[in-house]
Amino acid sequence: MSGSEALCERLGIQHPIFGFTPSEHVAAAISRAGGLGVLGCVRFNDPADLDTALSFMDENTGGRPYGVDIVMPARIPTEGTQKDLSALVPEGHREFVERTLLRLGVPPLSGASAGDAGVLGWLHSVARAHVDIALRHRISLIANALGSPPVDVIERAHAAGVPVAALAGTAAHARRHVDNGVDIVVAQGYEAGGHTGEIASMVLVPEVVDAVGDRVPVLAAGGIGSGRQVLAAHALGAAGVWMGSYWLTTAEYQLGESAIQTALVRATSSDTVRSRIYTGKPARLLKNKWTQAWAEPDAPEPLPMPLQNMLVGEAHQRMSKGGDPDVVAMPVGQIVGRMNEVRPVAEVMASLLAEIEEARARLKA
Amino acid sequence: MSGSEALCERLGIQHPIFGFTPSEHVAAAISRAGGLGVLGCVRFNDPADLDTALSFMDENTGGRPYGVDIVMPARIPTEGTQKDLSALVPEGHREFVERTLLRLGVPPLSGASAGDAGVLGWLHSVARAHVDIALRHRISLIANALGSPPVDVIERAHAAGVPVAALAGTAAHARRHVDNGVDIVVAQGYEAGGHTGEIASMVLVPEVVDAVGDRVPVLAAGGIGSGRQVLAAHALGAAGVWMGSYWLTTAEYQLGESAIQTALVRATSSDTVRSRIYTGKPARLLKNKWTQAWAEPDAPEPLPMPLQNMLVGEAHQRMSKGGDPDVVAMPVGQIVGRMNEVRPVAEVMASLLAEIEEARARLKA
Numbered sequence: 120m121s122g123s124e125a126l127c128e129r130l131g132i133q134h135p136i137f138g139f140t141p142s143e144h145v146a147a148a149i150s151r152a153g154g155l156g157v158l159g160c161v162r163f164n165d166p167a168d169l170d171t172a173l174s175f176m177d178e179n180t181g182g183r184p185y186g187v188d189i190v191m192p193a194r195i196p197t198e199g200t201q202k203d204l205s206a207l208v209p210e211g212h213r214e215f216v217e218r219t220l221l222r223l224g225v226p227p228l229s230g231a232s233a234g235d236a237g238v239l240g241w242l243h244s245v246a247r248a249h250v251d252i253a254l255r256h257r258i259s260l261i262a263n264a265l266g267s268p269p270v271d272v273i274e275r276a277h278a279a280g281v282p283v284a285a286l287a288g289t290a291a292h293a294r295r296h297v298d299n300g301v302d303i304v305v306a307q308g309y310e311a312g313g314h315t316g317e318i319a320s321m322v323l324v325p326e327v328v329d330a331v332g333d334r335v336p337v338l339a340a341g342g343i344g345s346g347r348q349v350l351a352a353h354a355l356g357a358a359g360v361w362m363g364s365y366w367l368t369t370a371e372y373q374l375g376e377s378a379i380q381t382a383l384v385r386a387t388s389s390d391t392v393r394s395r396i397y398t399g400k401p402a403r404l405l406k407n408k409w410t411q412a413w414a415e416p417d418a419p420e421p422l423p424m425p426l427q428n429m430l431v432g433e434a435h436q437r438m439s440k441g442g443d444p445d446v447v448a449m450p451v452g453q454i455v456g457r458m459n460e461v462r463p464v465a466e467v468m469a470s471l472l473a474e475i476e477e478a479r480a481r482l483k484a
Numbered sequence: 485m486s487g488s489e490a491l492c493e494r495l496g497i498q499h500p501i502f503g504f505t506p507s508e509h510v511a512a513a514i515s516r517a518g519g520l521g522v523l524g525c526v527r528f529n530d531p532a533d534l535d536t537a538l539s540f541m542d543e544n545t546g547g548r549p550y551g552v553d554i555v556m557p558a559r560i561p562t563e564g565t566q567k568d569l570s571a572l573v574p575e576g577h578r579e580f581v582e583r584t585l586l587r588l589g590v591p592p593l594s595g596a597s598a599g600d601a602g603v604l605g606w607l608h609s610v611a612r613a614h615v616d617i618a619l620r621h622r623i624s625l626i627a628n629a630l631g632s633p634p635v636d637v638i639e640r641a642h643a644a645g646v647p648v649a650a651l652a653g654t655a656a657h658a659r660r661h662v663d664n665g666v667d668i669v670v671a672q673g674y675e676a677g678g679h680t681g682e683i684a685s686m687v688l689v690p691e692v693v694d695a696v697g698d699r700v701p702v703l704a705a706g707g708i709g710s711g712r713q714v715l716a717a718h719a720l721g722a723a724g725v726w727m728g729s730y731w732l733t734t735a736e737y738q739l740g741e742s743a744i745q746t747a748l749v750r751a752t753s754s755d756t757v758r759s760r761i762y763t764g765k766p767a768r769l770l771k772n773k774w775t776q777a778w779a780e781p782d783a784p785e786p787l788p789m790p791l792q793n794m795l796v797g798e799a800h801q802r803m804s805k806g807g808d809p810d811v812v813a814m815p816v817g818q819i820v821g822r823m824n825e826v827r828p829v830a831e832v833m834a835s836l837l838a839e840i841e842e843a844r845a846r847l848k849a
Contacts, residue, residue: 121849289754309674310684318753319675319684321707321716322818326753342686351686351716354847388683388691389654453687482719482847484486 122358126303126336129282130155130259131184134472135359136349137305137338138464139188139262143172143179144371148464150180157186157262161241166248173256186260186284187253190241191268192400192424201429208430212419216434219412225441228433241265241398241425247272254279262286262305265314265400273300286340286361288316288323290330297331304331305361308341312364312452314402315341315393321355328356344454346474350482364452370463380461382407382444388456396431397450399424405449409438487723491668491701494647495520495624496549499837500724501714502670502703503829504553504627508537508544509736513829515545522551522627526606531613538621551625551649552618555606556633557765557789566794573795577784581799584777590806593798606630606763606790612637619644627651627670630679630765638665651705651726653681653688655695662696669696670726673706677729677817679767680706680758686720693721709819711839715847729817735828745826747772747809753821761796762815764789770814774803 120128123135133153140146146156158176163169176185250272253261261268261276262284268276276283282302287293293304306327308320318326320341328337339352340361352360368383382405392406396413399422404410412418421427435448485493488500498518505511511521523541528534541550564572615637618626626633626641627649633641641648647667652658658669671692673685683691685706693702704717705726717725733748747770757771761778764787769775777783786792800813 121846290752308684308686310687318818319673319707320686321673321684321713322675322753322821325710325712326821342684345690347690347720348686350847351719354716354719354843355712356843356846387655388687453683456687456691478719478721481486481721482715 122332122336123353126358134468135338136468136471137186137359137361138366139361139363140366142366142372143175144373145366145369145464146185147176147179148369148371149366149468150176150183150185152465152468153183154468155184155186155260156180157188157260159188159264160246160249160253161188161190161264163249164245166245166252169249170252170255173253173258177256184257184259186262187249187258188262188264189246189249189253189268190264191243191246191272192241192265204425205429208422208426209419212422212430215417215419216430219409220434220437223408223412223446224443225434225437225446228437228440241428243269250275254281260284260303262303266292267296267299267301270299284338286314287327289318290323290326293327293331293337297334301335303336303338305338305340306357307361308339309393310403310453311341312391312403312455313450314398314400315452316401320352324352324355324357332356341452342454344457346471346476347478348454349471349475350478364450364454365458365467366464367449367451368458368461369467370461378442378444379439379447379449382447382449383451383455383458384460385444386451386455386458388453391451391453391455395421395427397428397448399427402450403452405447405451405455407447408445409448487697487701488718491723499833500703501833501836502551502724502726503731504726504728505731507737508540509738510731510734510829511550512541512544513734513736514731514833515541515548515550517830517833518548519833520549520551520625521545522553522625524553524629525611525614525618526553526555526629528614529610531610531617534614535617535620538618538623542621549622549624551627552614552623553627553629554611554614554618554633555629556608556611556637557606557630569790570794573787573791574784577787577795580782580784581795584774585799585802588773588777588811589808590799590802590811593802593805606793608634615640619646625649625668627668631657632661632664632666635664649703651679652692654683655688655691658692658696658702662699666700668701668703670703670705671722672726673704674758675768675818676706677756677768677820678815679763679765680817681766685717689717689720689722697721706817707819709822711836711841712843713819714836714840715843729815729819730823730832731829732814732816733823733826734832735826743807743809744804744812744814747812747814748816748820748823749825750809751816751820751823753818756816756818756820760786760792762793762813764792767815768817770812770816770820772812773810774813 136154138149139157141159146158149156284303285296285301286305286307306324324339336358338359338361339357343360344365390406393403501519503514504522506524511523514521649668650661650666651670651672671689689704701723703724703726704722708725709730755771
């Protein structure tokens, strides 16, 4: 049995295609299509909302397995209440954000929705609450997007029969994960969206496979959005692929005519930038007037995690409601150049699978 | 016949593995091993030296084909004599270089070798002289490492029956190359050594194949140093691979116990940085005390091509003779993490070919 087959059998999935997404609708559709939908939990500041989303998953994957992705940074960010932490954001930074939004024509929020706190899910306190909630649902995987999860979290997952995955940007990260008990390593290359390292997938994936591939399956992440890329990942030694960005233009987001999907559909692979302005750690984002503003000489240095996202949390909400595709805050990988239409998840998955077979046939010739 | 076979037949090579190198000894060995050795011409300030090197190639490839790589940037750099151009280098920049070399303990050159001019090969005047010389030898390829070669150069090559290759960092570059008459496009990803763009190979290669693959063969460059990576390049749609960095630790360089090969052998894939300090254009280099010095707050902005390399030309020579592996100036890709021993070219090629077959067998399973 190949590594891919063993992985599929262990998780009860048809295809070794892991789909990370912040939307429970998209995640459920990925699982229904035979992959493993992995719901990103970081946005659930209130764990009760995560509970609701996971109840939706329980009922909408047609009985198929799904996973969750929590965020526990290796270096623990400053803890505190929303109010305490908020006091640590310098006034000059707030002024820059306000001035920039005004210049870019982003309208303020209406009274009811004002005062967004930013994302708190990367505080260990919040992430642990996510783990507690998730283990009450029928999850098949807990992934950690930043560093190794704490050993006690891995042990709790294992006690519940749930394997743990962790993202790695270097072979050294991967070794540390596996030493800590992680069951699946996701080798995430430079070209990926969101938090990402410096080493590109072509180099990183075989390096991680050489480092830990005899102990755990390795998934390739970063730059995957076609059957050729899935096949290339397998050629590099990966047992499967982890795709995040590519689902952002699926219909199940139910965004309608959104500025974000408009911006994603028209962007090329040159239209991303790796920057600390989203969370305080380097993350790949869609390049536009907002990211450009932070590259100007008058822009302040981004704050450390979790303060930077608290600083820009309301701004993100304003831009999202503002509806200008030139001014959105959106993590996405270089594969955005291949995301050129809004399609249902099932159609995306069917195309991928057909392309893998085409590429395989071409490679044999 | 597959694209790879057609390419090999057209060029008269056994394997679609193109080996770029500044050493005629390495280039000849690559051709003898069944690939296409491509000699980088940019370092030949005096075209007569190139003539000598190509005569060596004519006699030392065992009758097998070889190519040359010239550099003609799309945006033509300031032309002028060495002395005229040298006058354009600001004094503050010279002082920074001198101060840095002193701080890093790099000894001055002995009188005879002092006054290196830096590389002049990216001046169009010098590059055209390279073309003239090359066309007098039995070359099978002219490649251009920066932008499309001028149309008249392409026409002269074609008139001599020599196909032309050009490196592309985006699909738009690739389209322009082919519109100008280029016969082979080298899609070079972010992870590559030397001059490189932002888009990683995993994303770039299929994008370039989609853009021009029905008109010309596409080679994958950047991050290739194992059979798995060669196979991945083919899975992405490439007809062959272009490797540069990987030959830098071959025995045919005849460097003996050199600081540069010591530095390369011990470096990991995290030990490179993309910077303008080598030539004025972004190029990936080995990360060390020299690149770090240019990232400090007191460092000046790098100068435009060709002035930056004139500024640091003598410094490069001093570092090379200085013998400290922590202080060398060396373009290399992220694949340096896989370059862990000094081996003859024939052995490197044999390993690659064996690994390709292993990877192919694993992928079939």
